Structures are given as structure tokens and as C-alpha cells.
Amino acid sequence: MVRRILAFLNAGLLALGPSGGLAQDWPSKPIRVVIPFAAGSVSEAIFRTISPGVESNLGQRFVVESKPGADGAIGTGEVVRAAPDGYTLLLGPTAVYAVTPHMFKNLGFDPLTALDPISLLADAPLLAVIGANVPAKSLKELADYVSAHPGKFNYGSPGSGSPAHLTGAAFSQQTGSSMVYVPYKGTPPMVQALLAGDIQVAFPTLTGIIGPVKAGKLRVLAVMARARMAELPDVPTTLEAGFPQLVGGNWWVLAAPRGTNSRIIERLAAESARYKSIVELGGIKPE
Numbered sequence: 001m002v003r004r005i006l007a008f009l010n011a012g013l014l015a016l017g018p019s020g021g022l023a024q025d026w027p028s029k030p031i032r033v034v035i036p037f038a039a040g041s042v043s044e045a046i047f048r049t050i051s052p053g054v055e056s057n058l059g060q061r062f063v064v065e066s067k068p069g070a071d072g073a074i075g076t077g078e079v080v081r082a083a084p085d086g087y088t089l090l091l092g093p094t095a096v097y098a099v100t101p102h103m104f105k106n107l108g109f110d111p112l113t114a115l116d117p118i119s120l121l122a123d124a125p126l127l128a129v130i131g132a133n134v135p136a137k138s139l140k141e142l143a144d145y146v147s148a149h150p151g152k153f154n155y156g157s158p159g160s161g162s163p164a165h166l167t168g169a170a171f172s173q174q175t176g177s178s179m180v181y182v183p184y185k186g187t188p189p190m191v192q193a194l195l196a197g198d199i200q201v202a203f204p205t206l207t208g209i210i211g212p213v214k215a216g217k218l219r220v221l222a223v224m225a226r227a228r229m230a231e232l233p234d235v236p237t238t239l240e241a242g243f244p245q246l247v248g249g250n251w252w253v254l255a256a257p258r259g260t261n262s263r264i265i266e267r268l269a270a271e272s273a274r275y276k277s278i279v280e281l282g283g284i285k286p287e
Contacts, residue, residue, distance in 0.1 A: 026085075026086050026261070026263075026264055026267075027058055027059070027060040027086065027087070028060075029060065029087065030060055030061050030062065030063050030087075031058075031060060031061075031062050031063070031086070031087050031088075031089060032062075032063050032065060032087060032088045032089070033047060033051075033062050033063065033064050033065070033089045033090070033091055033254075034065050034067050034075045034076075034078055034079050034088065034089070034090050034091070035047070035064060035065070035066050035067070035075065035090075035091050035092070036066075036067050036068065036069075036072035036073070036074065036075025036076050036090070036092055036096060037066065037068050037072060037075070037093075037158060037159065037185065037186040037187075038066055038068045038185045038186030038187075038188060038189060039066040039186075039188075040186070040187075040188040041066070041158070041186045041187050041188065041208075042093070042158075042187050042204075042205060042207050042208045042250075042252075043091050043092065043093060043252055044064060044066065045207060045208075046091070046121055046122045046207070046252055047062070047064060047091050047121070047254075048064070050121065050272065050275040051064075053271075053274065053275040054268075054271045054272065054274075054275055057271050057274070058267075058271060066186075068185045068186060069185070070100075070104075071095065071099075071100050071103060071159045071160050071161050071162075072092060072093075072095060072096040072100050072159060073100050073103075073104060073107060075090070075092075076090060076092060076096050076100065076109075076111055076115075077107075077108065077109060079115070079255070079256075079257060080109045080111070080114040080115065080257060080258075081257075082257050083257070084116075084256065084257040084258065084259035084260040084261075085260070085261075086256065086260055086261060086264035086268075088256070088257065089118070089254060089255065089256050089268075090115065090254070090255045090256070091121070091252060091253070091254050091255075092111075092252065092253065092255070093162065093163075093250050093251065093252050094162070094163050094250050094251055094252075095159060095161045095162040095163065095165075096111060097111050097112060097115075097253060099161035099162070099166070100161055102161075103160065103161050111255075113258065114257070114258050115255040115256065115257065115258055116255060116256045116257070116258055116259070116260050116265055117253055117254075117255050118253075118254040118255055118256060118265055118268045118269050118272065119253070119254050119268070119269050119272035119273065120251060120252070120253050121252050121253065121254055121272060122251060122252045123249060123250075123251040123252075124205040124206065124207065124249050124250055124251075125205065125223055125224050125225035125229070125248070125249040126163055126164060126167055126203045126204065126205060126224040126248055126249055126250065127203065127204060127205065127206055127209075127220050127221075127222070127223055127224065127232075127235075128142070128171075128201070128203060128220065128221045128222040128224065128238070128246075129194070129201070129202050129203065129204060129209060129213075129218050129219065129220050129221070130142060130200060130201055130218070130219050130221060131194055131195070131197055131199075131200050131217075131218060131219075132216065132217050132218060132219060133197065134200050134201070134219075136221065137221075138221060138222075138236075138241060139221045139222045139236075139238065139241040139242070139243055140241060140242055142201070142221060143171070143174065143175050143243075146172075146175040146176075146178050146179055146201075147175045147176050147178055149178070150176065150178035151178065151180060153178070153179045153180070153200045153201055154179065154180045154181075154182050154198065154199040154200055154201070155168040155171075155172065155179045155180070155181060155182070155199055155200070155201040155202060155203070156168075156181075156182045156183070156184055156190045156193055156194065156198075156199040156201075156202050157181075157183055157184065157190060157202065157203070158184055158185075158186050158187040158190050158204070158208075159183060159184070159185065159186070160183045162250070163203075163248055163249065163250045164190075164202065164203040164204055164250070165181070165183065166248075167203040167224065167246060167248055168181065168201065168202070168203050169181065170245070170246065171201075171203070171243075171246065174243075174245075179201065182198070182199050187204060187208040187209075188208075190202060190204070191204070191208060191209055191212065191218075194209075194212075194218060195212060195217055195218070203224070205249070205250055206220070206229070206231070206232070220232055220235050221235070221241070222235065222236055222237060222238045222240075222241045222243070222246075223235055223236070223237050223238070224237070224238050224246050224247050224248050224249065225237055225238075225247060225249070226239060226247065254268070254272060256268070
């Protein structure tokens with residue numbers, strides 16, 4: 001499965017669709033970009049950062065539509081079934097391509113074969129985050145608190161099967177399977193639940209929580225990477241915190257329905273590369 005995902009991502013550097021016509025009149029109308037999670041998601045923030053420059057070069061605007069539901073399967077399926085004419089695209093995170101297909105017996109499509117990848121737009125490490133009222137100053141302290149109070153700590157994620165969910169499940173197992181999982185339809189409602197105290201722990205990327213972190217309303221205990229983040233220089237990595245098995249992140253790929261003209265794929269890939277933003281450290285930073 002890992003090899004298939006790597007092949008899918010690497011294919012974004014190539015023209016995958018049939019050459020067909022020259023597609024010289026593309027784009028002649030706005031381009032729809034489907035994000036399979038709730039409005040205000042990290043995916044949307046990433047795309048809205050790069051879209052102005054790409055729109056200027058293409059001479060057409062993007063229309064972003066959030067299509068949440070079924071852990072990303074509803075929005076993804078809509079793009080899979082769309083005409084491969086370059087006017088419907090998908091921007092989805094890791095789970096859409098690598099996890100969601102394994103969560104449904106009859107999903108009806110495989111995103112790794114039903115979509116043509118265009119570009120890897122962003123990549124970011126996950127963080128161990130707690131509400132300001134949780135009495136833990138380190139990941140080890142949090143693990144001890146969770147173990148000592150089974151069923152009293154809830155952890156959330158922006159969707160079942162997401163890296164944040166799987167990381168939370170792994171952490172819960174390490175603490176005796178003592179945390180209760182609460183799924184949400186995207187990062188914004190998960191963050192609101194964390195701020196309200198409905199959940200106490202989450203494992204998002206920093207882009208979705210940077211505001212509350214700077215305001216002191218949320219605390220980051222560890223960075224799930226092999227090196228510290230420049231914007232969080234005092235926060236240890238999970239390796240430093242004694243949890244070397246908790247290293248991971250989330251990535252976002254722009255894709256089109258399988259069979260989209262190769263020249264359209266190449267044009268979108270080239271324009272995305274000019275403005276591609278990598279979600280690194282605390283925000284979305286242009287290359």
C-alpha cells in the first residue's frame with residue numbers, strides 16, 4: 001500500500017491523462033475545487049493561499065466547495081464521477097487517498113486509480129495538543145494522567161481514519177486504551193470542541209490551531225517529527241519526549257478525475273509549483 005501511495009504521489013510530476021486535443025481553450029470558465037471536509041478546513045486554508053497567483057496566470061477563478069461526509073468519501077466520490085474536463089478538482093489530505101478506501105466495503109472506487117494526481121501542495125507534522133486546563137506539562141505527564149484516569153480523557157480528530165485519529169488511537173493504546181474517541185467533520189469543529197473542553201486532547205497540524213496556541217488557549221506538548229519546529233522552538237519532538245513511535249504528519253494532494261487531458265494536468269502542476277505552499281512549522285509558507 002505504501003508503494004502504491006508513493007507511486008501515486010510521484011505520478012503527480014508526470015502527465016497521466018491521454019493527450020487528446022491540445023486543450024488550448026482551457027480554462028474558459030471557473031474551475032471547481034472540491035474539499036471533502038467542512039468549510040474552514042486546513043485544506044481550504046492551504047488552497048486559498050496559493051489560488052490567487054494560479055488564478056491570475058490561468059485567467060479564471062477557482063470556486064471552492066466543501067463536501068463533508070463519510071470521512072471524505074462523499075466529496076471524493078463526486079470528483080471521481082465528474083467529467084475529466086479540467087473543471088472539477090479535488091484537494092484532499094492523506095486519509096482520502098490512503099485510509100478512507102479501507103473503511104468502506106463498497107466504496108465504489110479506489111482514489112489511487114480513479115484520480116490523476118496533479119501536485120503535492122502541502123506537508124506538515126502532527127502535534128500533541130491539549131486544552132489549557134489539562135494539568136500536563138509534557139507528553140509523559142499527559143500519558144500518566146490519562147492512564148490514571150481511564151475514560152476521563154476524550155480525544156478528537158477531523159475525521160475517522162485521518163492521521164490525527166490514528167495517532168490518537170496509538171497514543172490511547174499506549175496508555176491502556178483509556179481515552180474516548182470523538183470524531184468531527186473537519187478541523188474547525190474539532191478545535192472548537194478542544195477549546196470548549198468537550199475533548200481534552202488532539203493531534204492536528206499547527207496551521208489549524210495556530211491562533212488558539214498563540215493566544216494561550218491551547219498548548220502543544222510535542223511535535224511528531226524528527227526535528228523541532230522553528231515556530232515552536234521550546235516544544236520537544238516526540239523522540240525527545242520518549243515516544244519515538246509517534247512520528248507522523250499529514251499531506252494534501254490536488255487531483256483530477258482519471259482521464260483528464262495531460263496538458264491540463266501539466267499546466268495545473270506547473271502553476272501549482274510556482275505558488276506551492278508547504279505547511280511547515282506554524283503556518284503556510286510560500287516556497
